[in-house]
Amino acid sequence: MQKTYDPRAIEQSIYQEWENRGWFAPAGEGSPYCILLPPPNVTGTLHMGHAFQDTLMDTLVRYHRMCGDNTLWQGGTDHAGIATQMVVERQLAREGRSRHELGREVFLEKVWEWREQSGHQIQQQMRRLGTSVDWSRERFTMDEGLSRAVTEVFVRLYDEGLIYRGKRLVNWDPVLHTAVSDLEVLSEEEQGKLWHMRYPLADGSGHLVVATTRPETMLGDTAVAVHPQDERYRHLIGREVELPLTGRRIPVIADDYVDPEFGSGCVKITPAHDFNDYAVGSRHDLPMINLFTIDARLNDEAPEAYRGLDRYEARERIVADLDAQGLLERVDDHKLMVPRGDRSGAVIEPFLTDQWYVKVGPLAGPAIQAVEDGRIRFVPENWSKTYFEWMRNIEDWCISRQIWWGHRIPAWYDDAGNLYVARDEDEARRKYHLQEDVRLTQDPDVLDTWFSSALWPFSTLGWPDKIPELDTFYPTSVLVTGFDIIFFWVARMIMMGLKFMDDVPFREVYVTGLIRDAEGQKMSKSKGNVLDPIDLIDGITLDDLLAKRTHGLMQPQMEKRIAKATKKQFPDGIPAFGTDALRFTLAALATSGRDIKFDLGRIEGYRNFCNKLWNAARYVLMNTEGQDTGLDGGEHAYSLADRWIRSRLQTVIHDTRRHLDTYRFDLAARALYDFTWHDYCDWYLELSKPVLTGEASSEAARRGTRHTLVQVLETLLRLLHPIMPFITEAIWRQVAPLAGSEGETVMHRPYPTPDQAQQDAEAEREIEWVKQFILGMRRIRAEMDIPPGRPVPVVLSQWSANDQARLEANRGFIDFLGKPESITWLEPGGEEPESALALVGEMRLLIPLAGLIDKDAEITRLEKEVAKAQKNLDQCRGRLDNPSFVERAPAQVVDKERARVAELTASLRELEGQLEKIRRL
Incomplete structure (x- = not known):
């Protein structure tokens, strides 16, 4: 072994061998165990959330692989429709071209070219993290097999009446010209205005005051609503008001949606441009007037004076016109939540369009039942409440997107607008008995990427074909995911799995917390507190870190603020910690269901832990290589320390297995850390020295200690391997031959199981007494500023015969580690000298200070x-x-x-x- 632990010298070469040898493929003879990798976007790069979840998944996969289970970690990537299309469109824009100039077919060829050349970055970064995904089975949501599964599901659901096309309100991105999901909408508080407008009563008897943050939408109002019990307005229900600037009259209606305590108690209802208003409009059968074009300009439904204006230009003109007519009562400053597209940054508009929908009500019932009856279990259990709340109030799912990259909807139209759904055009003609001269045009929309992701548990395993992997690994064992996609992904996978496989897609859902910075703040580029896992593994200079954190931030004041914070936090940049230190940190922080505060102090401490393990292994090798470690028989005489560490090892094996089985990664990491650092390195290695070097030691005793050194270390490496794969593999290959452990890789060795025969309570009690004795001496030295190596006299008071026996049996350990100058037994009733005191059980350990210190x-x-x-x-x-x-x-x-x-x-x-x-x- 190299003298100094250097993760860069071992990690990539070890991983390359693992992958080249095919060691990640299912091979166990035990029960099937399968985890699905939540498919990262093909445009993505590894972030701390990925690193956290991937570490936990890989820990489980390696653990079950070592337990002998037939283990598969099924990986793959998502085609990320909007994100990928934007990447390629930006490339074209730099060349002065657009997708519309190329046409759909050529543009999609360009996307595939980009994917082959640049769309694999996150998989390479996952390899750096040590993830043991079976890369030979990697899938892509746009590959041929998964695309066939998507089409099959769509057609079957349509034929059963569970997919339909309808005009409803959606989140609309006016830059990307497509509907987007709620997950792709980021709402943050911004400073705005609240405009109070007067709507004259049609009979000229007065006016009502309504308030809005979007005056431009008032042109699409179709009612004013009041609460049915509001005495101020009950007499106006059923009457009409003049809608300013439009020449239209709209009714005053009553609806419980209105909060009479907010504002004037009157609410303008614009069903085509607000989700709450849409619900009110549907209840009252109100007209729905869509004011906007796809790029958020006013269309021909607006009065002529405003047509063609951008929504914000229209806002200014409408406010000015209202003011000129005396209909603007006042304007207040107002903070509001503004929804923006996560890709374009544009303000999202509620927009009334024709879209494709899944009727999810019939699918939701069985999915709710599967969690209620325990076929699926959430960990922690409280997340099931979140699941139930959403599922019991579920709305139909908009699955269409107005982009080109994705699974094109398998629907065709004839010139009369008739709709035909089939797996391909030929099947559509056969299915609907169409003549050859009927011209068909395929629907231009593509499916939401969450639609293909909903099929992930069975489509990745070969469905709709009946292949052995599907029978073997479905249902999968556990899904590891974040709470933020319980609705968007977890629930939909459950619905689709039950529908098409007649079984749940996974048995358990382990829900992780969110990675935050050391101060508990969410990591974001605008705050400049994002940490890149690869930077933590490899290290990064301050200059490179500054350039990375301020890249693309246009506001100079923001760049200045982020630069200042970065220099304060990392004055010398980030050192290289290595993969194992990062993984152990993430596991140690993985408390059950809570958000994670990531502090570089923790990863630095676990980098030291790696050093400690490396140096311990070097000590073991130096004292056992070329020596008799008991592999060929011979008498073994185990010392008290040998018996103690073997007994303690059985406890940590039991505890680690129990914690991993219950997803308590933090407790498993703590148990392994405490045993490795304190029991094995700090105590046992020191206690082994007097046996190995003492003149009074027999060869049988030395053989017993050498045997224990290598056996315990080899077992410990297997215990640690799921969390820290690289350092354990590197050391195990050196130690395994000395311990009689066969095989080419530690990942294929059995995970340790406790041996009750090696539990030794008496040895543990006796070593605890020895530790208290030595620690008492060390504490007094530290408190009194006595040099650690200076021998000191020890006086023992209030002792028992058991104490005398223990001291006599373990004098070699105490002399070697405690370095007493002398040990005196004070007779019962004798006067204690003025001393510093430590307790060893009930015995008093005294060190007289006279002559030891300068008072x-x-x-x-x-x-x-x-x-x-x-x-x-x-x-x-x-x-x-x-x-x-x-x-x-x-x-x-x-x-x-x-x-x-x-x-x-x-x-x-x-x-x-x-x-x-x-x-x-």
Whole structure:
């Protein structure tokens, strides 16, 4: 092994061998275990959310593979209709061309070319993360097999009356000219205006005041609504108002939707341009007037003076005209949530168009039942409530998109507008008995990418063909996903799986939290707090990090703010931590269902953990290579330390398996960390030294310790491998021959199972006594500033015969690690010298301080420490006693200050206790 742990020297070469050897393919003889990779966008790059979920999935896959299950991690990518089309259109724009100039067929050829050349970046980044996806089975939502599955599902649902075409309100992107899903709409609070307008009563008896944040939509009003119990307006229900600027009259209607306490209690109803108004309009059978073109300009439904104007130009002119006619009562500043397309950044318009829909009511019932009766289990369970709430109020699903890249809808129209749905045009002619001279034109729309993703659990396994993989791995075992797509993806997969496979698509849904920065804020480019997993693995200079974080941010003040924050947080850039440290950090942070605060301090600590493991392995190899490790028989004499570490190993095996089986990655990581760092490295390796080097040790004892060193380390590497695959593989290949473990890779070795025969409670109790003895000596040295290597006299008081026996049996360990100058047993009733004290069970361990320290110098040092701690404590308390600070500072800053007060108070108490002890000498 290399002297220094360098992840760059091992990771990529190991992964290349894993993949080239085909070691990720299903091979176990046990029960089938399958995880589906939530398909990342083909345009995507690895972000912290991906890294988090991929780490957890790979941990499960490697764990079950080692448990002997027939394990498949089915991977693939999503064609990402809108995102991919935008990428290629931008490339064409740089060349001075557009998709419309090329035509649909040539444009799609360009998209496929881009996908082959540039659309594989995220898969390469996943390899850097160590993911053991079976790449030989990788699927793409636009490949031939999945495209056939999409068409098959569409036609079957249409033939059953579960897909229809209708005119309804959708989210419309006026830049991309397509409907978009709710997930593709980002709503953020922005500063706007609230315009209060007067609508005259038709009989001239007065007016009603309505308020709107979008005055341009008033031209499409078809009613004014009031609450049926509002005494102010009950007498007006059924009467009419003059709709300003239009020459139309509209009714006053009553509807419970209206909040009489908000504004004037009168609400303008524009059914074609607001989702709530659409519902009101449907209940009252109101006309629906669509005012906009596909690019959000006013169409011929608007009065002539406003036709052709952009919506915001129309807004200005309408407000001016209302003001000129005395119909603008007032304008207020108003903060509102503005919906923008996540791709275009354009303000989304509710838009009335003809779209294709899935009638989901008949599909939702069985999907609800599957979770209610336990065939599907959410982890944590509380997410099932979110699922039920949405499913029980589900609306029909808009599945059509007005773009070119995607699965084209298998529907054709004749010149009279008649509709024919079939798998292809030839089938349409046969199915509907059409003559050859009937000209058919295919629907230009494509399907929403979530439609093909809904089929992912069975389409990736070969459906509609009946192949062995489909029978073997469906239903899949667990879906690992974020809470934000329970509606968009999880629910739809359940509905489609039950419909077409007559079974649930997965048995469990493990819902992860959201990765946030160290302050708990959501990571976003505009905040400049996004972390790239590859940067954490490889490291990045400050200059490169600054360029990355400010790239494409046009506002100079934003670039300046992000640059300042970056320099403060990473003055020297980000060091290379390696993949295993990143993965272990993510696993350790994976508390059940909670959002994750990602702090670089944690990953730095786990990088040190990797170093600790590497150095421990070097120690083991140096003391066992070329030595007798008991593989060829021979007498073994296990020391107390050997028996103890073997016993502790059985506990950590049991705990780790239990935690992984219940998706408590954080508890598994903690158990492995504590055992590796504290039990094995800090204690057992040190306790092995007097056995290996002591003159009194027998060869059988040395053989027993060497055997234990390699066996425990080899087992530990198998325990750690699912979370930390690279470092464990590299070390295991060195250690395995010494431990008698066969095979070419640790990933195909069995995951450890506990051996009750090696549980040794007495050894654990006795080593705990030894540890307390040694730790007591070390604590006194540290508190009294005595050099660690300086021998000190030890006086033992209030001891028992058991204490004497334990000291005699373990004197070699205590002399080696504690370095006592002498050990004196104080007779019962004897006077204790003025000493520093530590407890070992009920026995008192005393170290007389006379002659060990410079009393005056130590008092001076401690007085300075006490004064410094008191000053810091007073400053923190002063801030917390300031009401202005507590009220105005962010909650996390105040909490941090309170935690600091608690730390300083405890530290001050300890220093004062030490000072008092020294003064008594």
